[in-house]
Amino acid sequence: MVKPGSRGLNGAGRGNPLTGAPVNGASPTIRRASAAVPRAVKPDHFDFLVVGGGVIGISVARALRRRHTSARICLLEKESAPGAHASGRNSGVLHAGFYYTADSLKARFCREGNRELREYILSRGLALNPCGKLVVAKDATELPRLDELLRRGTANGVRLEMVDAAHARRIEPRVRTHERALWSPDTATADPAEVIRSMRSDAEREGIRIRCDASYLGRTEEGVRSAAGEFRAGYVVNCAGLQADRVALDFGFSKDYRILPFKGLYLYSDEETGSFRTNIYPVPDLRNPFLGVHFTVTVDGHAKIGPTAIPAFWREQYSGFDRFDAAECLEIGWRDLGLLLFAGFDFRRLAYEELRKYSRSHLARLASVLAEGVRPENYRRWGKPGIRAQLMHLPTRKLEMDFVLQGDSRSFHVLNAVSPAWTCSLPFAEHIVDCIGHHRR
Numbered sequence: 001m002v003k004p005g006s007r008g009l010n011g012a013g014r015g016n017p018l019t020g021a022p023v024n025g026a027s028p029t030i031r032r033a034s035a036a037v038p039r040a041v042k043p044d045h046f047d048f049l050v051v052g053g054g055v056i057g058i059s060v061a062r063a064l065r066r067r068h069t070s071a072r073i074c075l076l077e078k079e080s081a082p083g084a085h086a087s088g089r090n091s092g093v094l095h096a097g098f099y100y101t102a103d104s105l106k107a108r109f110c111r112e113g114n115r116e117l118r119e120y121i122l123s124r125g126l127a128l129n130p131c132g133k134l135v136v137a138k139d140a141t142e143l144p145r146l147d148e149l150l151r152r153g154t155a156n157g158v159r160l161e162m163v164d165a166a167h168a169r170r171i172e173p174r175v176r177t178h179e180r181a182l183w184s185p186d187t188a189t190a191d192p193a194e195v196i197r198s199m200r201s202d203a204e205r206e207g208i209r210i211r212c213d214a215s216y217l218g219r220t221e222e223g224v225r226s227a228a229g230e231f232r233a234g235y236v237v238n239c240a241g242l243q244a245d246r247v248a249l250d251f252g253f254s255k256d257y258r259i260l261p262f263k264g265l266y267l268y269s270d271e272e273t274g275s276f277r278t279n280i281y282p283v284p285d286l287r288n289p290f291l292g293v294h295f296t297v298t299v300d301g302h303a304k305i306g307p308t309a310i311p312a313f314w315r316e317q318y319s320g321f322d323r324f325d326a327a328e329c330l331e332i333g334w335r336d337l338g339l340l341l342f343a344g345f346d347f348r349r350l351a352y353e354e355l356r357k358y359s360r361s362h363l364a365r366l367a368s369v370l371a372e373g374v375r376p377e378n379y380r381r382w383g384k385p386g387i388r389a390q391l392m393h394l395p396t397r398k399l400e401m402d403f404v405l406q407g408d409s410r411s412f413h414v415l416n417a418v419s420p421a422w423t424c425s426l427p428f429a430e431h432i433v434d435c436i437g438h439h440r441r
């Protein structure tokens with residue numbers, strides 16, 4: 001039952017700080033669900049209510065369970081199963097932790113996250129490919145950035161080795177690099193869909209109630225309103241990924257931020273298993289949060305090229321007009337136009353470069369800089385796309401590089417849980433629960 005004074009997903013009357021237009025309402029999924037909100041007679045009460053069943057939501061719920069053994073904990077997921085978005089659609093790379101400056105949350109949790117997630121995967125008998133990673137330079141201009149990655153990795157306590165080109169070829173016979181390459185033995189790959197299924201089973205076994213098809217619709221005085229009815233909540237934790245900024249607005253947070261979706265596409269190789277031994281990455285542009293088109297060796301030994309970072313026009317624009325939302329498309333289109341004209345980073349170049357990657361032959365050509373024998377005819381199959389929930393800081397029109405956390409004594413909001421949040425998820429969730437503990441004191 002909707003209580004007087006309860007607020008909608010975005011809070012009535014708040015405007016988009018860029019356009020002055022009202023902030024768009026719920027996603028298509030959320031709106032459809034709102035038409036048939038069941039009217040619970042007496043809302044269930046939970047000590048902790050987590051919104052979002054991705055790897056962060058499930059890990060936070062499990063970390064809360066470890067600290068509060070008798071607490072009632074419920075997780076609301078809008079889809080029919082957890083992991084339908086980034087957590088089930090990512091590259092599956094357990095990053096080692098050398099891209100991030102030592103003062104960042106990403107650096108703080110990546111190395112340990114890699115270790116803990118690897119242990120988790122092995123302890124549950126799930127598949128892991130400990131294939132490592134080479135970061136390669138295409139010419140002499142990239143060598144200083146390769147050195148910078150080594151510096152960052154060393155500061156973060158990550159195992160790394162600068163190897164010459166001959167050594168790099170012993171690791172991966174097909175690799176192309178200029179003079180030297182950075183070898184990361186601790187990078188690995190796993191199947192993210194398998195991992196999230198396992199985490200869901202663990203959570204349910206630990207007494208966490210997982211309600212699927214239960215889209216969060218808005219805040220009430222005592223808790224939240226969802227497609228599965230109303231819930232009273234002692235504390236709300238927002239881990240809603242692509243929708244996290246909207247949920248946060250209802251609680252008075254994320255006012256200076258909006259999520260800008262970027263689509264990641266993968267192109268699969270038809271070459272046989274084992275055609276690549278290790279992941280091959282280019283030296284990234286360290287000013288933006290994307291790592292560039294690379295080769296990933298999947299957990300079953302196949303190679304894929306990607307992901308792209310193509311600006312999407314609505315948050316869940318996975319393919320065609322799937323989950324199309326006209327108002328959201330207008331809002332994001334307007335924001336992209338602002339970025340084309342006034343961005344605090346080179347959005348025009350980024351957008352142009354990324355849109356070209358819709359062409360398979362262009363993507364294969366980019367990948368051929370990293371490895372020998374890349375034939376476009378071997379790359380015909382697009383994989384399942386993923387969409388990055390990239391946060392933009394509205395006043396500066398810049399993309400946030402690190403995870404962003406906001407909260408108070410009633411609610412906590414995980415914003416910008418972009419890559420490598422999957423790798424970081426286990427220690428990151430413990431940190432989130434520490435923060436919640438401080439706020440509730």
Ligand SMILES: Cc1cc2nc3c(=O)[nH]c(=O)nc-3n(C[C@H](O)[C@H](O)[C@H](O)COP(=O)(O)OP(=O)(O)OC[C@H]3O[C@@H](n4cnc5c(N)ncnc54)[C@H](O)[C@@H]3O)c2cc1C
Nearest residue numbers: 052054055056078087090091093216241264386420421423
């Ligand atoms: C293309 C791509 C490649 C990536 N590769 C890697 C990688 O190799 N390694 C790595 O470490 N990281 C990678 N990442 C990042 C990683 O996938 C994310 O950081 C991580 O999955 C974030 O988890 P999450 O739980 O915050 O978000 P999500 O997995 O998106 O989960 C959010 C959940 O909230 C639910 N939700 C949303 N709105 C509502 C609502 N109103 N009510 C209820 N539920 C709601 C959604 O349905 C979803 O299940 C990649 C990401 C992408 C997109």
